[in-house]
Amino acid sequence: MGAEGSMVMDETVMAAAMDTWLVETPDDEILLSIYDEYINGTTYEKNLETFGKVSYDAPASISIYTDSFEDKEAVSQCIENYNKTVDEDSRISYTDYVELLTSSLTSIVDVISYVLIAFVAVSLIVSCIMIGIITHISVMERTKEIGILRAMGASKRNISEVFNAETFLIGLCAGVLGIAISALLTIPINAVLQSLLGATNLSVSLPINYAVVLIVLSMIITVIGGLLPAKKAAKKDPVIALRTE
Numbered sequence: 001m002g003a004e005g006s007m008v009m010d011e012t013v014m015a016a017a018m019d020t021w022l023v024e025t026p027d028d029e030i031l032l033s034i035y036d037e038y039i040n041g042t043t044y045e046k047n048l049e050t051f052g053k054v055s056y057d058a059p060a061s062i063s064i065y066t067d068s069f070e071d072k073e074a075v076s077q078c079i080e081n082y083n084k085t086v087d088e089d090s091r092i093s094y095t096d097y098v099e100l101l102t103s104s105l106t107s108i109v110d111v112i113s114y115v116l117i118a119f120v121a122v123s124l125i126v127s128c129i130m131i132g133i134i135t136h137i138s139v140m141e142r143t144k145e146i147g148i149l150r151a152m153g154a155s156k157r158n159i160s161e162v163f164n165a166e167t168f169l170i171g172l173c174a175g176v177l178g179i180a181i182s183a184l185l186t187i188p189i190n191a192v193l194q195s196l197l198g199a200t201n202l203s204v205s206l207p208i209n210y211a212v213v214l215i216v217l218s219m220i221i222t223v224i225g226g227l228l229p230a231k232k233a234a235k236k237d238p239v240i241a242l243r244t245e
Contacts, residue, residue: 109204124221131225139233146233147241156234163230171222175215182206
């Protein structure tokens with residue numbers, strides 16, 4: 001019993017002595033080395049980082065904040081120029097979060113543009129059907145006119161060309177008008193996007209080549225929509241057409 005009390009007393013005294021020594025020891029390096037060897041099991045440098053010690057000679061990372069996009073581009077260019085002059089191990093790797101955000105926004109804008117183009121394509125198909133219906137109604141209402149033209153010597157081909165020319169002009173005007181309205185709508189859309197996102201270099205626009213393609217498609221589709229009614233008009237009997245009221 002006495003031996004056990006003496007053992008407990010010795011351990012208590014030893015613990016108290018260790019506490020006193022740790023408090024009175026001014027050298028943090030010794031404490032960190034003890035922590036490294038007996039307690040944590042990690043590296044000495046890792047322990048320094050855990051305790052918040054910063055090495056100005058070998059920083060792990062540096063965060064750079066700029067006041068404008070021009071300054072950001074200048075910093076990126078400086079880093080790129082530096083990386084070109086050193087070997088691969090000494091190069092600086094960096095992440096441009098603004099560029100990543102801008103790329104994401106650009107991707108979103110591209111998706112929106114493709115969706116709008118899809119809507120335009122659907123509207124062109126619908127317009128093709130409507131042009132066919134309108135041309136058919138026009139043929140029905142102008143049956144007597146067709147008969148007069150045939151009586152004056154117009155051929156079936158001439159009659160078809162009259163209606164095809166009309167549908168061609170309708171498609172041209174519709175395509176130009178649609179592109180003009182789209183171009184005007186991009187102005188308030190860009191203003192809203194730039195106001196919400198604070199990015200002056202972000203804008204939505206319809207490329208010229210796309211605009212030309214859409215106008216050509218509009219003309220082709222309207223002409224295709226009017227082919228069947230025009231062919232039907234050309235086949236009308238002049239005698240029956242002249243009797244039509």
